[in-house]
Amino acid sequence: MNDYPQVLFxxxxxxETVTLRSYExxxxxxxxxxxxxxxxxxICELVKDSGLRGRGGAGFPTGIKWSFFPSKAPGEKxxxxxxxxxxxxxxxxxxxxxxxxxxxxxxxxxxxxxxxxTAGYIFLRYAYEECAQNVERAIAEAKAAGxxxxxxxxxxxxxxxxxxxxxxRYILGEETALLNGLEGKRPNPRAKPPFPAQRGLFGKPxxxxxxxxxxxxxHIINHGPVWFQxxxxxxxxxxxxxxxxxGHLNRTTCFELPLGIPLREVVETYGGxxxxxxxxKACLPGGASTPYLTAEHLDLPMDFNPLEEVGSRIGTAGVxxxxxxxxxxxxxxxxxxxxxxxxxxxxxxxxxxxxxVSWLLDKIEHGLGNHDDLCLLAKQVQNITGRSFCxxxxxxxxxxxxxxxxxxxxxxxxxxxxxxPFL
Amino acid sequence: xxxxxxxxxxxxxxxxxxxxxxxxxxxxxxLRAIQTECGWVPDHGIDLVADVxxxxxxxxxxxxxxxxxxxxxxxxxxxxHVCDSVCCWANGSEDVLDHxxxxxxxxxxxxxxxxxxxxxxxxxxxxxGEAPAMMIGLTTYGPLTPERIDQVLAEIREExxx
Numbered sequence: 001m002n003d004y005p006q007v008l009f010x011x012x013x014x015x016e017t018v019t020l021r022s023y024e025x026x027x028x029x030x031x032x033x034x035x036x037x038x039x040x041x042x043i044c045e046l047v048k049d050s051g052l053r054g055r056g057g058a059g060f061p062t063g064i065k066w067s068f069f070p071s072k073a074p075g076e077k078x079x080x081x082x083x084x085x086x087x088x089x090x091x092x093x094x095x096x097x098x099x100x101x102x103x104x105x106x107x108x109x110x111x112x113x114x115x116x117x118t119a120g121y122i123f124l125r126y127a128y129e130e131c132a133q134n135v136e137r138a139i140a141e142a143k144a145a146g147x148x149x150x151x152x153x154x155x156x157x158x159x160x161x162x163x164x165x166x167x168x169r170y171i172l173g174e175e176t177a178l179l180n181g182l183e184g185k186r187p188n189p190r191a192k193p194p195f196p197a198q199r200g201l202f203g204k205p206x207x208x209x210x211x212x213x214x215x216x217x218x219h220i221i222n223h224g225p226v227w228f229q230x231x232x233x234x235x236x237x238x239x240x241x242x243x244x245x246x247g248h249l250n251r252t253t254c255f256e257l258p259l260g261i262p263l264r265e266v267v268e269t270y271g272g273x274x275x276x277x278x279x280x281k282a283c284l285p286g287g288a289s290t291p292y293l294t295a296e297h298l299d300l301p302m303d304f305n306p307l308e309e310v311g312s313r314i315g316t317a318g319v320x321x322x323x324x325x326x327x328x329x330x331x332x333x334x335x336x337x338x339x340x341x342x343x344x345x346x347x348x349x350x351x352x353x354x355x356x357v358s359w360l361l362d363k364i365e366h367g368l369g370n371h372d373d374l375c376l377l378a379k380q381v382q383n384i385t386g387r388s389f390c391x392x393x394x395x396x397x398x399x400x401x402x403x404x405x406x407x408x409x410x411x412x413x414x415x416x417x418x419x420x421p422f423l
Numbered sequence: 424x425x426x427x428x429x430x431x432x433x434x435x436x437x438x439x440x441x442x443x444x445x446x447x448x449x450x451x452x453x454l455r456a457i458q459t460e461c462g463w464v465p466d467h468g469i470d471l472v473a474d475v476x477x478x479x480x481x482x483x484x485x486x487x488x489x490x491x492x493x494x495x496x497x498x499x500x501x502x503x504h505v506c507d508s509v510c511c512w513a514n515g516s517e518d519v520l521d522h523x524x525x526x527x528x529x530x531x532x533x534x535x536x537x538x539x540x541x542x543x544x545x546x547x548x549x550x551x552g553e554a555p556a557m558m559i560g561l562t563t564y565g566p567l568t569p570e571r572i573d574q575v576l577a578e579i580r581e582e583x584x585x
Contacts, residue, residue, distance in 0.1 A: 165452070
């Protein structure tokens with residue numbers, strides 16, 4: 001059903017997890033063999049040339065992030081894999097670790113070699129126990145085969161990997177909160193600078209990457225940066241992307257598709273169209289913090305730049321679709337309630353601002369709002385955006401800002417009718 | 424304090440803490456182990472973690488109270504976490520919650536009279552393709568219908584000995 005080249009999902013079979021033997025059969029750990037013959041710097045350059053951008057939501061170019069890392073600094077240095085994946089609408093890393101966890105292990109060994117990291121941590125959310133067990137099994141298999149541990153494949157490079165099972169809370173996905181979580185401290189985000197590359201886990205240089213980002217690394221080494229660039233349908237883009245579909249679609253599963261695929265194709269071909277023959281109204285293109293897209297955006301290529309140009313973001317590419325019967329005020333209220341509850345409470349714009357926005361949206365949704373409330377809502381977006389300690393509250397304003405921009409009439413209808421027009 | 428953790432597990436944690444550069448990193452592991460044994464983390468569980476890892480009880484408490492999957496109050500034998508984030512909400516999570524509340528005769532935050540179930544909300548479980556979803560223990564269930572919920576509850580009741 002999927003005609004596009006499969007990279008991360010090429011070994012994926014329903015209900016199965018790839019073992020080391022079958023992973024090796026399709027070229028597994030060849031990237032590592034190749035990488036260990038290269039210099040760490042050559043690997044960083046290659047990843048930079050590939051154009052790989054972070055798959056966890058922020059989209060920072062991975063090779064550039066790595067080039068900031070003080071790989072020659074003496075002492076302990078860490079690579080941390082962020083598998084918190086708690087952005088509503090996002091479940092791609094779960095699918096990846098369910099299907100083929102060795103890709104993460106291989107990617108982490110290559111990345112650790114490139115960064116000269118001495119140990120790696122894989123941070124997994126509470127709900128992903130099955131993934132934690134898959135990763136632990138993969139680590140044990142890789143160790144037994146000499147891909148992990150002391151003197152990896154006779155190269156002299158050594159690495160140990162550790163799995164950390166978390167205990168809930170969205171904020172742990174913020175990389176500095178995650179580091180506090182790993183250290184066993186209260187996981188509030190830390191001030192930046194110093195950035196983790198300078199002072200991260202246990203005060204040592206630390207690089208944090210998402211599961212899917214790291215899983216791409218061995219394929220880039222294996223097939224080269226040009227091959228990776230050509231996987232995308234946009235000229236400037238590179239690679240495939242795991243799209244987790246959800247909401248009012250006929251098919252809500254996870255697909256590996258090229259970056260740059262038109263939103264319409266994602267919705268109609270892969271999502272099987274909207275349920276009950278209804279019309280597409282809007283979607284969150286990449287998780288709860290990404291501004292809405294509407295029917296006018298259906299022909300947009302799903303890639304980093306084209307979405308930024310229309311004021312949204314590809315985020316995690318967890319596409320949540322809403323049909324024509326959905327009240328977008330109610331959707332936004334649900335999203336803001338989520339962010340308000342998941343706020344760590346450290347800074348005022350987030351702790352007090354988000355409940356205020358939630359209260360305003362609730363009031364409007366119940367038909368009790370007035371035009372002053374709309375002004376206040378817009379004002380709160382300004383007050384919160386760029387003024388919170390970490391990105392959580394700013395992300396929460398993504399859907400609110402786009403509600404005001406794209407669904408102004410719907411907001412006004414609530415006020416004029418004195419009730420939700422979708423009731 | 425032996426009722427908090429089987430002796431062999433306690434010894435294992437002590438050994439790990441002794442050779443770790445940063446024993447504090449074991450806080451969440453140890454809290455989760457105690458919870459698996461006791462169902463929740465009582466005050467003397469906090470003290471035990473502090474004792475084993477050589478940190479202050481307050482340092483354990485501020486971690487324990489941060490996470491929503493660490494219970495610092497007694498809960499039922501099985502905690503039901505109902506997802507109320509956007510994908511589940513768009514697919515009827517409010518109906519799921521209504522059905523659970525009616526069936527169990529409790530509201531969110533309460534424990535059923537037989538002490539078997541506690542009902543709590545949760546944010547996104549990463550089961551967005553199987554919405555609406557809930558998690559009981561470490562198992563995720565979805566997509567949920569009233570029939571499916573009744574079936575799951577019946578299975579758990581049976582497991583727990585009627």
